[in-house]
Amino acid sequence: MSYYNKSRYVDSVANADSVWSALGKVNIGKWSSYVTTQPHLVIEDYRDMSTASCGYARNVTAPFIKFNLHVMEPWGKVQKNFCGAREMGHSLGIADHYSWTASSS
Numbered sequence: 001m002s003y004y005n006k007s008r009y010v011d012s013v014a015n016a017d018s019v020w021s022a023l024g025k026v027n028i029g030k031w032s033s034y035v036t037t038q039p040h041l042v043i044e045d046y047r048d049m050s051t052a053s054c055g056y057a058r059n060v061t062a063p064f065i066k067f068n069l070h071v072m073e074p075w076g077k078v079q080k081n082f083c084g085a086r087e088m089g090h091s092l093g094i095a096d097h098y099s100w101t102a103s104s105s
Contacts, residue, residue: 001092002031003041007067011077012084013043019085026092041091045069054083057090065091 005013021028031040040063047069054075055067065087072080086096 001026001028001040002037003028003043004031005043007043007045007065008069009045009067009072009080009084012067012080013088015081016084016088020088020092028088041065043067045072054079055087057087059091059093063091 003013003017007013017028017030020026031038042063043065044067046066049070051068052071053068054071055065057063057065067083067087072083075083
């Protein structure tokens with residue numbers, strides 16, 4: 001799978017590429033304009049102040065990942081890398097395997 005990264009989170013995308021590729025189950029790589037085919041995945045940013053989601057991904061007809069600048073900007077490297085790896089997993093068709101609920105305590 002090749003990706004075209006238009007996002008400002010280059011390091012987080014590179015980390016996600018490395019993490020998923022290291023598993024040996026998928027072949028992920030940065031798209032090159034020298035290749036005649038289009039990238040399989042486009043990665044971009046957007047801003048939505050009405051949600052706490054760091055991003056979202058779609059893995060059907062035109063796969064993409066979009067990172068929410070409103071959430072990602074104040075985060076540190078670890079949080080950004082987690083979001084990048086998580087969203088790349090979703091773009092591969094992998095659902096969340098956990099349920100998280102914020103505690104009031």
